Each structure stands twice: as C-alpha cells, then as structure tokens.
Amino acid sequence: MTPTLPPARYIDPASAPPFRWGVIGTGIAGRFVDSLHSHTTQRAVAVAARDLDRTEAFAREHSVERVFGTTTALIESSEIDVVYIATPHPQHRDLALEAIAAGKHVLIEKPIAMSAHEASDITAAGRAAGVLVMEAMWTxxxxxxxxxxxxxxxxxxxxxxxxxxxxxxxxxxxxxxxxxxxxxxxxxxxxxxxxxxxxxxxxxxxxxxxxxxxxxxxxxxxxxxxxxxxxxxxxxxxxxxxxxxxxxxxxxxxxxxxxxxxxxxxxxxxxxxxxxxxxxxxxxxxxxxxxxxxxxxxSCQATALAKYVAEGxxxxxxxxxxxxxxxxxxxxxxxxxxxxxxxxx
Missing domain, CATH: 3.30.360.10 (Dihydrodipicolinate Reductase; domain 2)
Known part of the structure; x- marks a missing residue:
C-alpha cells in the first residue's frame, strides 16, 4: 500500500503581528531581509554594521529605511522591536546580551554563539528578561x-x-x-x-x-x-x-x-x-x-518568531x-x- 505524507501546517504570515526589525550585519542578512519583505508582514526598518559605506549600500539595495551609525544606537532605539544579529559568530554573545538588556526580542544567526557556555548565557538572559530568544536555524x-x-x-x-x-x-x-x-x-x-x-x-x-x-x-x-x-x-x-x-x-x-x-x-x-x-x-x-x-x-522563521512573541x-x-x-x-x-x-x- 502506498504510504501517505501528512500535510504541512503553515503559519499564515498575516496571522502574526508585524514587528519592526533592526538588522546588525550585512552578510547573509541581505537574503533574510529580502525574504522578510517578500513573504511576511514583518519589516526591516533599520540596519547597522561596522562599515558605514557598505551599510548604506545595503540599506539602499534591500529597502531598509534607516542606517544607524553604531549597533548600540540601533539596539537602544525605541523604533525597533526585534534585533536580528547576523555578524560573525564571535560577536553574537555580546550583541545578543546587549539587545536583551534593552528589552528587545532577538533572532541570532546560527551558530547562536561560539560555545555551549555562551549559548547558555544568552538563553538564560532572555528568559530572565522575558524576551524571545531564537537561533536562526531556519530549517x-x-x-x-x-x-x-x-x-x-x-x-x-x-x-x-x-x-x-x-x-x-x-x-x-x-x-x-x-x-x-x-x-x-x-x-x-x-x-x-x-x-x-x-x-x-x-x-x-x-x-x-x-x-x-x-x-x-x-x-x-x-x-x-x-x-x-x-x-x-x-x-x-x-x-x-x-x-x-x-x-x-x-x-x-x-x-x-x-x-x-x-x-x-x-x-x-x-x-x-x-x-x-x-x-x-x-x-x-x-x-x-x-x-x-x-x-x-x-521568511518562515520570522513569521514564527512574531507568532511566538504574540503568544508570550x-x-x-x-x-x-x-x-x-x-x-x-x-x-x-x-x-x-x-x-x-x-x-x-
């Protein structure tokens, strides 16, 4: 007898509240922002990275409205609900802890950190602050x-x-x-x-x-x-x-x-x-x-994040x-x- 596969249970992007995303880093972030804008109600509204010229070019290419001169300025902005961290791995822990301390939800590119100890630091901080912490394991x-x-x-x-x-x-x-x-x-x-x-x-x-x-x-x-x-x-x-x-x-x-x-x-x-x-x-x-x-x-991980935040x-x-x-x-x-x-x- 031919087996059958169950249907996929989709999260409707329209069912998730729209959030304002701040992007840190300009590498894989380009693909993420494009998928965000094309397939969800979420919006990347700001970006910050080490090289200002490159960051401004990124903003133009991916329709991001605002460029911040520093990552701290982006993290502390009242215009940002979620911080997406797409820098090299060794920077993940400090940036994530800074964003969590500012009361922001965080999506952190994989690997979430450089070690299990650093990952534990991040997840524990998120739990204590009552904000959502997710690793961007989009699969x-x-x-x-x-x-x-x-x-x-x-x-x-x-x-x-x-x-x-x-x-x-x-x-x-x-x-x-x-x-x-x-x-x-x-x-x-x-x-x-x-x-x-x-x-x-x-x-x-x-x-x-x-x-x-x-x-x-x-x-x-x-x-x-x-x-x-x-x-x-x-x-x-x-x-x-x-x-x-x-x-x-x-x-x-x-x-x-x-x-x-x-x-x-x-x-x-x-x-x-x-x-x-x-x-x-x-x-x-x-x-x-x-x-x-x-x-x-x-885009699926962004919709999931917004739904999970709405669920507390x-x-x-x-x-x-x-x-x-x-x-x-x-x-x-x-x-x-x-x-x-x-x-x-």
Missing amino acids: RYLPQSDIVRQVVASGLLGDLRLVRADFGFVMPFLPDHRLWSAELGGGALLDAGIYPISFVSSVLGSPSMVIARGSTAPTGVDASADVMLASADGATGIASTSIITSMPVTAEILGSAGRLLVHGPFIGPSGLTLTTGSFFDESSTTWIEPSLAMYDGM RVESPVHPHAEIVSIMATIDEARHQIAALPVNG
Whole structure:
C-alpha cells in the first residue's frame, strides 16, 4: 500500500503581528531581509554594521529605511522591536546580551554563539528578561520540517535506527577568510556542521555519546568532520560536514518500518520521500515544496518568531533553549576531539 505524507501546517504570515526589525550585519542578512519583505508582514526598518559605506549600500539595495551609525544606537532605539544579529559568530554573545538588556526580542544567526557556555548565557538572559530568544536555524521552521516532525511522532517509521545528514562544500583556502580564520569563528562545524547536527538532534534528542573524526587546516580550524551521535534508546546519528569536500546535503531517517529522505539541499525548501514496506515490496510517496524558493524559506522563521512573541513565549517550541545549548555542547566536544588529531590527519 502506498504510504501517505501528512500535510504541512503553515503559519499564515498575516496571522502574526508585524514587528519592526533592526538588522546588525550585512552578510547573509541581505537574503533574510529580502525574504522578510517578500513573504511576511514583518519589516526591516533599520540596519547597522561596522562599515558605514557598505551599510548604506545595503540599506539602499534591500529597502531598509534607516542606517544607524553604531549597533548600540540601533539596539537602544525605541523604533525597533526585534534585533536580528547576523555578524560573525564571535560577536553574537555580546550583541545578543546587549539587545536583551534593552528589552528587545532577538533572532541570532546560527551558530547562536561560539560555545555551549555562551549559548547558555544568552538563553538564560532572555528568559530572565522575558524576551524571545531564537537561533536562526531556519530549517526548523520550513513546511517540510513540520511534515518530518509529524511522521516521526506518528510512529510510521517504526523504531528509529539511524539518522544521517550532511552539509559540505569546497571553499578555497584563504587564511583571512572567515571560514578559515579561528579569530572569526571559522571551521566546518560552526558554519555548516551545525545543520546536520541540528537535524539529528531534532529527531534523536541530546546524544549520550559523541565520537568525532576529521581534519584541521593550517589555521587551526576544523576543515572536515564526521560525528557519530549515540542516543540513549540505541539509535545512531551520523552528521558529516566539510569545507574541503562537496556533499549532497541530504538527510534521512531510517527505522524498522520505513525511511524518510529529505531531498537536497535539506537545509532549505526541497522535498521529502517516504518509503515503507518490506525489501521486496516497498512503496514510496514524494512531496515537493510547492512555492518557496531556496532563500525564501528564511521568511518562515520570522513569521514564527512574531507568532511566538504574540503568544508570550520566550523560546521556540520547535527549537527550545535546552536543545540549542545541547547542540552547541555537541559541537564543542567534536571540535575538541578533532583538534586533538594531527594537522590534516
């Protein structure tokens, strides 16, 4: 019998109150602001970044009304409801704590910080201040991710055995580039590896054991990593990442009664294939994202944030604080294990 996939439960952008967003940083923020303006009722009304000329150009290109000369001025402005932090990772903690102290809700680009300790500082501060803190793990808020959660919760896959995911690409070695710079929070795990590790966590929860193998670059950052994550109930997760190897960027959940494939690139809007039945009598069904192009999917997290604020939440129900900290602890341990290996070994 052909299996069926449940429908995605969308959050209607019109159902969420419109907020005024202040943007800090001008890198990936451009894609986020464009998706915000095209697919939600939210509006980026101000931007601040280190280079004023570049910031002004960003504002013109992405229809942002106001440029602040400093990040503090933006954070303290009464014109801002939510601060979106899209700077290099090492700056996340201090900026987030400053915004939280000013009573602002915050969406912080992944990784939320440089370590589990810093992530705990941020989430605890948000809870104490009564403001919403979210990591911009946009994959969690895609329609396909809602379908994945429903399939896993339904038991349709049987006993879960293996969850695997990967995200890797080839980045030329440029020592001063942020991906290769230890000072700028470089390395495969923090930039790309957080996606497959987060996917495994979303299905299996916090691991009972972490085993990591990989390679390091001459600058000391991890260039690749394969991370095995054991769960308390006996299932295994495998997360692979690299900035020296091209990968298919897919994810899969395998159980005793079936398997669910998230098409590549699984980090953005893509599709799903559910397969059930015995080896000699399998049946499959496929769902393809009907409307969202790749980076359009970044808008889903903004709509979710606005809805959660309206509900009085201080953390995301699909990506709670404890899990954010746990994922960072997994990355901390993987980075520690790989750093102990010989360079390029």
